[in-house]
Amino acid sequence: MKVIADFCIVPIGVGVSVSKYVAECEKILATAGLEYQLHSYGTDIEGEWDEVFAAIKKCHERVHEMGAPRITSTLKFGTRTDRDQSMQDKLNSVQSKLDG
Numbered sequence: 001m002k003v004i005a006d007f008c009i010v011p012i013g014v015g016v017s018v019s020k021y022v023a024e025c026e027k028i029l030a031t032a033g034l035e036y037q038l039h040s041y042g043t044d045i046e047g048e049w050d051e052v053f054a055a056i057k058k059c060h061e062r063v064h065e066m067g068a069p070r071i072t073s074t075l076k077f078g079t080r081t082d083r084d085q086s087m088q089d090k091l092n093s094v095q096s097k098l099d100g
Contacts, residue, residue: 001049005077008042011068025059046087
C-alpha cells in the first residue's frame with residue numbers, strides 16, 4: 001500500500017540547531033529510494049508503507065546514534081485505495097484551482 005507522510009523529527013537535548021540531524025534523515029530517505037521533499041518544518045515522504053516507516057525508524061536510530069538522548073516526532077500520513085496519487089498530484093490539484 002502506498003502512503004504519503006509528513007514527518008518532522010526534533011532531537012531534544014542537542015542545542016538549538018537541528019539541521020545536521022535533519023540532513024542525516026534526508027540521506028536515509030535518499031538511500032531508501034523514496035520520493036521526498038524537505039520543507040521548512042518537516043519532510044513529505046512518498047512510497048510503500050513498509051519502506052516509508054522503516055526509513056522513519058532508521059532516522060530515529062541514526063539521530064540517537066548521533067547523540068540525541070531524546071527525540072520527539074510528528075507524523076501525519078494518508079493512504080488512498082480509489083486511485084494512485086503522488087505528492088506532486090496533490091500540489092498540481094491545488095495549483096490548478098489557483099490558476100483558475
